[in-house]
Amino acid sequence: MRNFVLIILGLVLTFNVVAQDKSTKSDVFVIVDDMPEYPGGQEALRNDIASLVKYPLQAKENGIQGKVYVTFVVNKEGDIEGAKIARGVDPSLDKEALRVMNELNKTWKPGKQDGSPVKVSYTVPIKFALDGDEKKESNMKSGEGADAVFFIVEDMPEFPGGDEALRKYIANALSYPEIAQEKKIQGKVYVSFVVEKDGSVGDAKIARGVDPSLDKEALRVVKNLPTWKPGKQRGEPVRVSYTVPINFALN
Numbered sequence: 135m136r137n138f139v140l141i142i143l144g145l146v147l148t149f150n151v152v153a154q155d156k157s158t159k160s161d162v163f164v165i166v167d168d169m170p171e172y173p174g175g176q177e178a179l180r181n182d183i184a185s186l187v188k189y190p191l192q193a194k195e196n197g198i199q200g201k202v203y204v205t206f207v208v209n210k211e212g213d214i215e216g217a218k219i220a221r222g223v224d225p226s227l228d229k230e231a232l233r234v235m236n237e238l239n240k241t242w243k244p245g246k247q248d249g250s251p252v253k254v255s256y257t258v259p260i261k262f263a264l265d266g267d268e269k270k271e272s273n274m275k276s277g278e279g280a281d282a283v284f285f286i287v288e289d290m291p292e293f294p295g296g297d298e299a300l301r302k303y304i305a306n307a308l309s310y311p312e313i314a315q316e317k318k319i320q321g322k323v324y325v326s327f328v329v330e331k332d333g334s335v336g337d338a339k340i341a342r343g344v345d346p347s348l349d350k351e352a353l354r355v356v357k358n359l360p361t362w363k364p365g366k367q368r369g370e371p372v373r374v375s376y377t378v379p380i381n382f383a384l385n
Contacts, residue, residue, distance in 0.1 A: 162207055162253045164381055165301050168246040170208040170254050186234045189262060190226035198224045201261040202231040203379070210251040212242040220257055220322065220379070221342055231260050257379050261285065283328055283373045289366040291329035291374050307355045310382060311347035319345045322381045323352040331371040333361040341377055352380045
C-alpha cells in the first residue's frame, strides 16, 4: 500500500475577494480591516491540519487524489462555524477535510471591521497526494528541471505589501461585468497561476469558473498582478503555483 503526502496549499491566499460590497446580507464579511488570525499563524494552521488528517483508506486503495476547498466562517468569538465543501474531489476526501476543519479546537483572533469584531469568511485548500516510491519533494511539484512548478516551498512567494495589500489590490481592480449584473450572476471564481522565478505572474487560468463574463474578469485582474517576491526552495528561486478564490457578490 502506498504512503501519502498531505500538502496544505496557499494558506496565505485563503481569503475571498468580493467584487463590490465588503459584507453580505448575512453580515459575514469577506474582506475586513483586520483579518482573522490562527494562533501561531499560518504555519501553525498548516501543521495542525496536517497532524489531524488521516488519508481515507478507500481513497488510498483507489488512488484518489486532489485538492479539496473547505470554506468556513470565523465568528466574532474566534470560533469556526458553518464549515462546508466549496469544491470537492471525492466524498471520502471531502468528508475527511471537513472533519479536520471542524475538529480544530483553537480559538482564532477574530477579524475586525472599524475596530469591532465581525464574522469573516475563509477558504482553505487542502491537497491530498499519494506518495509512491519517489521522494517527498517530487510530490510537492510538477515537472522536472528548471520548468518544475512547486506547490509548497521553504520560502513562499510574497505579494508586495503582504496579504492585505493583495486583497485590496484585487478588490480595487475588479469591475463587476455589466452583463453578469443584469442577469444577476454571482459566484466564486478560482484562478490558479504561477509566480515565476522573477516574481512575475504566469500561466494564469481558471481552476473553477462560474460564468464566462466573471471568469474573464477574474482572469484579467490576476494576469495584471504586479511583480511578487519569488518563492525559494533550498535558497534558489523556483516557480510556485497559487490559487486565488474571488467571490463576485451582488447587493
